[in-house]
Amino acid sequence: MAKTVSNTAKIDPITLAVIQAGLQQCCDEMDLTFSRAAFSPVIAEADDRSDGIYSATDGALIAQGARGLPVFVGTMQFSTRHIIERIASGETLPPEEGDIYIVNDPYLGGTHLMDVRFAMPFYRDGAIYCWLSNTGHWPDTGGAVPGGFSASATAAEQEGLRLPPVKLFKKGQLDPEIWYIIRSNIRVSEQRIGDVQAQASALLVGADRLTELLNRYGDATVSAAIAEIRSLAAAQMRAKIGLIPEGSYSARAFIDSDGVVNEPLTIALTVTRQGDRLTFDFTGSSLPCAGPMNSVRATTFSSVYLALRHIFPDVPLSAGAFEPLVITGHEGTFLDAHYPRPVSGCAAEVSQRIAEAVFAALVQALPSHVTAAPAGTSGNFGLGGHDPEKGRDFVMYQISGGGYGGNSDHDGLSNGCSTIGISKAPPVEIMEQNFPVLYHRYALHEGSGGAGQHRGGFGLDYEIELLRGHARASFVMDHGRTGPLGAMGGADGAMNRVEVTRGGETFTPPHLSKAQDIALAPGDRVRVRTPGGGGYGNPALRDPALVAEDIRLGRYSPEQARALFKGAAGG
Template identity: 80%
Template sequence: MVDPVTLAVIQAGLQQVCDEMDLTFSRAAFSPVIAEADDRSDGIYDATDGSLIAQGSKGLPVFVGVMQFSTRTLIARIRDAVTAAPEPGDIYIVNDPYLGGTHLMDVRFAMPVWREGKIFCWLSNTGHWPDTGGAVPGGFSASATSAEQEGLRLPPVKLFKRGVMDAEIWQIICSNIRVSEQRIGDVKAQAGALLVGAERLCALLDRYGDATVQEAISAMRGLAAAQMRAMLALIPEGTYRATATVDSDGVVNAPLTIALSVTRAGDGLTFDFTGSSAPCAGPMNSVRATTLSSVYLAMRHIFPDVPISAGAFEPLDVTGIAGTFLDAAYPRPVSGCAAEVSQRIAEAVFAALVQALPDRVTAAPAGTSGNFGLGGHDPETGADYVMYQISGGGYGGFAGGDGIANGCSTIGISKAPPVEIMEQKFPVLYRRYALHEGSGGAGKHRGGLGLDYEIELLRGTARASFVMDHGLTGPQGVLGGGDGAVNRVEVMRDGKVLVPEHLSKAQDIALAPGDSVRVRTPGGGGYGNPAERDPERVAEDLRLGRYLAEDIQRLWPHAAKAPG
């Protein structure tokens, strides 16, 4: 049996392998969404069933479960001779959402690590490509009604064979995506990250021996399961219910409901989504892998000290998604599943479990990634472009204090690319980049503030598309706290303001020079009774301009006349 010290060193070593893959990927990538926003993740997966062994600490949590499922699918397809068997130097590419993925823009690479003629494990990573074809630049087609309208769908195929890129497959990809000449930088960065990971992993194996590392991996999985069960024991036995709402699917202007009951019985936790809305016409369907991963990442938020391993998921059982929009099958469109629906799922988990663990669970965060795609032609450079903007929002208040302002999304650590980089690469000017004042929900501990930005097109023509959410209802407050402010999107054209019919979902909006788009992202929900908020903290918010005097009077009337 591996001793505790060696186990800890190997566990840290595997984590370091993944962290180096993450760093390599971001530093070598060309696209700002990867190089600056870090919309990517890398991990190590079991050779037999694809189970998660380790993931980079700076990778998107939503990809924790997703890459596990996609790797498992790849292994099964190889076993069943659906996909060609691997050889040393091979790297597979896949973005099919229905084969353990998210949406088409999240492109996954997978590479086996060979030891003495056998596969020891798989390395896999995911990067958000700015475009994979489809009806609109960027792939976020708000009114798509089938997968084909969202872009090119790739089953697992070998993009690299024995270390050499397959030129024919690459040409197929390039012929179906926009600004394809720019993707080669991201592809080489993504493949390079796996090669770095293999080199670092083999050095670890050479140092400790394959058998010892394998024994440590098995022990890590068992310990993660035990730690998660110990955390679940903090939840009183019983059933806790909550709901979360998606504004609309982008096609039918009616809300979608996520109904959730969480039951603690024995040493496990069951998440039952029975009663959630049926599959929808538009792109706000979620594939099974994303739904399961959304539950896992929500639990990671609640119990962050449990190690990232497949073992941590073993005590968690997800039921009741069959026949709902949380278990989409081809050809249902799914571009909104990873960035939007996943966050509503996490919100439902938070709203249910805050009843049982008020000291550990927060009010709802902003809950939208703010997917904004802009594609057009820049006459100054003579080149086409696809710009993808993500944005942060307010975190929910919690037992220990107010929510963070303009934090990253629930599903990951990806951040908005720097304004200076975006203005350098695209023909746009940021007219505004500030906090969304007054957006945090009232409470004993208020929600954090969202983001308020405005982008003006400087030259050429362009088309804008949005797939966002929380434009109809704000993030939920808890334990008496108020909801955060809603997401607001406005398009200014020829001096007129356009508000999309679906509030924060629209596509193919033509822009000319001087036109602009303004987005105000949601604030977090409030935590606890607003009447219990310290009047001095209310006065401080007023002094700093976070809220107007009339907002203070409405939200915290007990403190409206506080000094300051």
């Protein structure tokens, strides 16, 4: 028989810890189920997805999988809240057991259109106890270019199919009419059903695990534990804020361009610690832009949350951790986009510039806790076309890593995943098996880490050739104009470099890191060198033995090392 306690009863620490771990395990199993069952390499291999549990009343985050993308930590609670509010207002049909809603509307708590969310009400005794939700990056949702990363879109409709919250599954059954509408508007649609079934199956696994947890401890006990976890998370975040000296800290980060107007965009940020609150003021940031580098409010908020997760990783994943954080000044800027502003770059690129601004501000206050800037781009590369050997169309999405920033203790990690997540590049063998491409190069971008007492990590250097058929390439990347910021006297990391070789001639796109609809024929190649992380501390203070080791491994030539590290390199 399940034991129960009243909602006001004190839960002993051991029971609280076990329930917290149980909620986490539910989400972790959803993550693993989603990846293992998914068809698309971007989910199955790169883990571009996330799963979580959310409040029945306001969509607040209860738990999220440890292997899920951090950028979704805020956005999924916003999108779940929008679903709840639209049901209450009558704009969306009310749920029944077995229903699963689908939504990808960026302006309803989302990111970009390729991040498709499923949300399922979880019932106990005929009432909704909580919501289970997940997000997966679909390789294509229609729009002007294969893969959805339209570098020069000027309206949301050019980026793909926009879905409000609708029931894709009704009482456990896939609605064929809704599915036909979706598949009629996306490329390579016959392959998406595998991702749809994987995404739905992950929620069902989560429901089974959560049922077991509730049956073991009782609904009231688990509810009380959830409330206690939220309260403790808020208290822990306030304690971390207490480490920051009272005052204001300002920084700026820059986006290469919006893909349409070839001028940089500015993120202006002032972080103020006052008492147990931390305020993030974006006043002075650029106005809404013409191209797809606008950010919706949910992504802007989530970018601040994930930056704090990097700085204070031991604070539990719960809505309580966000309560002491105040975000303001974003209204009227490109960080608060409204329909029909294009937003394909918001989740993967603008979010990382926001996090970079947070790091640059708070490293002044907490130099021992905060790193120099990481590579800060997901390297979004979409390639779509026709493969005559297989007799079918294809859409390939390549995500890539970069260098992490150095910190007070050690050098930055090389070829790490992006700031916003745990997604990694799919294995070369998988990509060559699925698509008509050949990788001629897949190596570290040597020398790309910013010099410092602790240098930045190195980015990635890869080159792809189209083997057969025809294709169109599009890029939405960043840090092609400026490198990731160094900290405490460290140098900036190397910039992102994109080169296209077509018909034997090599060129760099006018917007450096962004381009759209580049026609490729067999033999044409694309080479990308992702940024290294910023350096931390005075380069002259670097241990000479570490400089010598970098030279021995070919990361720098002796001449480069002398120029970058001066006294530390013996020059």
